[in-house]
Amino acid sequence: ALVTLRQLLDHAAEHDYGVPAFNINNMEQGLAVLEAASSVDAPVIIQASRGARSYANDIMLAKMIEALIAMYPDIPIVMHQDHGNSEATCASAIRFGFSSVMMDGSLKADGKTPADYQYNVDVTRRVVDLAHWVGASVEGELGVLGSLETGEGEKEDGHGAEGKLSHDQLLTDPAQAEDFVARTKVDALAIAMGTSHGAYKFSRKPDGAILAMNVIEQIHQRLPNTHLVMHGSSSVPQDLQDAFNAAGGEMPQTWGVPVEEIQRGIKFGVRKINIDTDCRIAMTAAIRATLGKNKGEFDPRKYLKPAQEAMVKVCRQRYEEFGTAGQA
Numbered sequence: 463a464l465v466t467l468r469q470l471l472d473h474a475a476e477h478d479y480g481v482p483a484f485n486i487n488n489m490e491q492g493l494a495v496l497e498a499a500s501s502v503d504a505p506v507i508i509q510a511s512r513g514a515r516s517y518a519n520d521i522m523l524a525k526m527i528e529a530l531i532a533m534y535p536d537i538p539i540v541m542h543q544d545h546g547n548s549e550a551t552c553a554s555a556i557r558f559g560f561s562s563v564m565m566d567g568s569l570k571a572d573g574k575t576p577a578d579y580q581y582n583v584d585v586t587r588r589v590v591d592l593a594h595w596v597g598a599s600v601e602g603e604l605g606v607l608g609s610l611e612t613g614e615g616e617k618e619d620g621h622g623a624e625g626k627l628s629h630d631q632l633l634t635d636p637a638q639a640e641d642f643v644a645r646t647k648v649d650a651l652a653i654a655m656g657t658s659h660g661a662y663k664f665s666r667k668p669d670g671a672i673l674a675m676n677v678i679e680q681i682h683q684r685l686p687n688t689h690l691v692m693h694g695s696s697s698v699p700q701d702l703q704d705a706f707n708a709a710g711g712e713m714p715q716t717w718g719v720p721v722e723e724i725q726r727g728i729k730f731g732v733r734k735i736n737i738d739t740d741c742r743i744a745m746t747a748a749i750r751a752t753l754g755k756n757k758g759e760f761d762p763r764k765y766l767k768p769a770q771e772a773m774v775k776v777c778r779q780r781y782e783e784f785g786t787a788g789q790a
């Protein structure tokens with residue numbers, strides 16, 4: 463059944479678990495998430511970025527979610543807009559049946575320019591008003607994702623803040639977080655503590671200097687009842703990098719967010735953990751491996767099925783690691 467983010471995260475808080483939020487763009491990814499969830503009895507957050515919505519088409523996405531709900535009637539499913547950039551994006555998501563939206567007012571509507579605090583409060587508050595009128599949930603974001611190692615915003619995939627950011631911008635201020643939640647009434651708050659989107663988060667295994675999990679603890683102390691969200695939370699595990707490269711891919715050595723750090727976050731109020739990159743790498747490694755072995759193959763099902771299975775494995779693993787398994 464379709465549920466709101468608020469409903470699911472309230473349950474997660476009550477029972478001390480986290481929920482991975484997986485990005486989808488197509489049928490195989492949607493099927494993978496639900497196949498994994500139903501195999502371990504986990505509730506689901508599926509999210510679609512603006513890019514996903516234009517790739518798949520809103521009608522196609524909405525009908526796909528309807529299909530997944532019908533196929534898995536016992537699994538609670540949140541359909542969430544990832545990184546909404548404006549009131550219009552959030553409103554149209556709700557109109558297409560999303561039960562939750564992210565208004566990312568940490569950036570201006572162009573999705574690149576860091577916004578000032580007042581802009582973020584105002585636009586987020588307006589989205590909360592409209593979403594709550596119609597029974598949808600809202601995730602806000604305070605602080606800009608980017609690297610504490612280099613001070614840079616996001617680069618390689620062309621979305622997120624551009625250019626150099628100050629240390630202040632890259633770490634959510636706990637006192638400001640308290641004020642932000644009080645003013646906006648968001649259902650969940652995404653925070654910045656050194657993660658970034660994509661595969662290239664850290665040039666070494668992260669420690670407290672480049673992944674500031676202590677910021678989460680400080681925010682949780684001030685906001686014990688607020689559901690926290692970690693973006694950029696793919697772990698980019700070594701075995702996926704190795705599988706990708708063994709199949710002919712070329713991915714330079716990189717580090718993601720270690721699962722044990724996420725598990726620590728879950729002890730301090732992190733309830734939603736955004737994961738896209740791990741699924742992308744797993745699927746593409748499987749496609750490369752399949753096509754590398756069978757150079758004459760041209761039936762898309764022959765490589766999309768293994769890709770889907772590789773994503774199922776990643777999703778099932780996170781459901782188990784975050785304590786989501788058994789909570790549906």
Ligand code: G3H
Nearest residue numbers: 485511513514545659738
């Ligand atoms: O926000 C980042 C997610 O990985 C979605 O990425 O905008 O390429 O669909 P996307």
Ligand code: 13P
Nearest residue numbers: 660694695696736738739
């Ligand atoms: P990753 O790129 O680490 O998977 O993060 C995804 C994300 O934060 C989507 O909003």
Ligand code: NA
Nearest residue numbers: 543544545564
């Ligand atoms: Na999100």
Ligand code: ZN
Nearest residue numbers: 659693694736
């Ligand atoms: Zn994100």
